[in-house]
Amino acid sequence: MDRFTDNIDKQIEFNQGKNILFNNLEIFEFTNDTVKAISKTDRLHVNSKQFLIDYATDKAIEEFCRVNQYYSFDSKAKNDLRKIYADLLESFQTKTDSIENISKNHYEKLKKWIKESNPFAEKIYKNDLRKVNPVACSEYSPDLQIHVLKIDIEHVMQPVLDVGCGNQGHLVRYLKNRGIDVFGLDRCKFTTPNLITADWLEYDYGKEKWGTIISHLGFSNHFNHHHLREDGNYIAYAKTYMNILNSLKVGGHFHYAPDLPFIEKYLDNNQFYMKNSGINHDDFKMTIIKKIK
Ligand SMILES: C[S@@+](CC[C@H](N)C(=O)[O-])C[C@H]1O[C@@H](n2cnc3c(N)ncnc32)[C@H](O)[C@@H]1O
Structure with a gap:
């Protein structure tokens, strides 16, 4: 399981700081390791798959909050994101589409999800660059x-x-x-x-x-x-x-x-x-x- 969670960490790191509201979503990609790892998840027990979906959901939310502490995700937003990751796993396993299309659909869904859950993001990042500058958020002594x-x-x-x-x-x-x-x-x-x-x-x-x-x-x-x-x-x-x-x-x-x-x-x-x-x-x-x- 550690191999899979490491892979999720690396995938999120790979896309770190990229602007999901940028016009061209081709800046988002799956790494080769992610593609390899997800294709092997069909061998996993249903509970392990659920664990990975929850892990990816938590990590993605952590990354959004790192970029902007004012993002907020209620229970509905978290469940919607879980569904996006469950669909991603499913599309890799059914192998009915190309990796490029799976990637495109996935990042389109993420973009729609952030626009719905945090509408203010569109206003501040729509005309922004490929990378977003994190909003300061520190911890104090x-x-x-x-x-x-x-x-x-x-x-x-x-x-x-x-x-x-x-x-x-x-x-x-x-x-x-x-x-x-x-x-x-x-x-x-x-x-x-x-x-x-x-x-x-x-x-x-x-x-x-x-x-x-x-x-x-x-x-x-x-x-x-x-x-x-x-x-x-x-x-x-x-x-x-x-x-x-x-x-x-x-x-x-x-x-x-x-x-x-x-x-x-x-x-x-x-x-x-x-x-x-x-x-x-x-x-x-x-x-x-x-x-x-
Ligand atoms: C600037 S940090 C301050 C941390 C700490 N009080 C300090 O001064 O070191 C703000 C904290 O609020 C937390 N936070 C933001 N939105 C939250 C929410 N909706 N529910 C719970 N915690 C939240 C963040 O995760 C972050 O740890």
């Missing part, structure tokens, strides 16, 4: 995040949830090592028990469950992006924002950066106390919301 989010480690109310904790979960690991009951949530694939793989718009935060919720350049950054985007999913973000606040225990806090002035002004002052501050005297601001009842 625990010290920097603690400073920006103004977290008082000695008195932090537990349990803690870091929303969009990053692939490395730096802050989660740091807090865990300090004996704090902490969980991280991100769409990355994790195998560590206190790091949860989930979409923050689909996760069930619960009610009066968390002592502290934190999110550094995560949820609120994307909420801002959707607020400003013409076709933004800001309603889903606003609902999740309220779900997050309602999942705090009374006396609990939500610390996030950047701030969200366009929604913070509508919060019920009887239920939430809000403090907004600048970081290092520039325009970048963070917010702490305390649930008071």
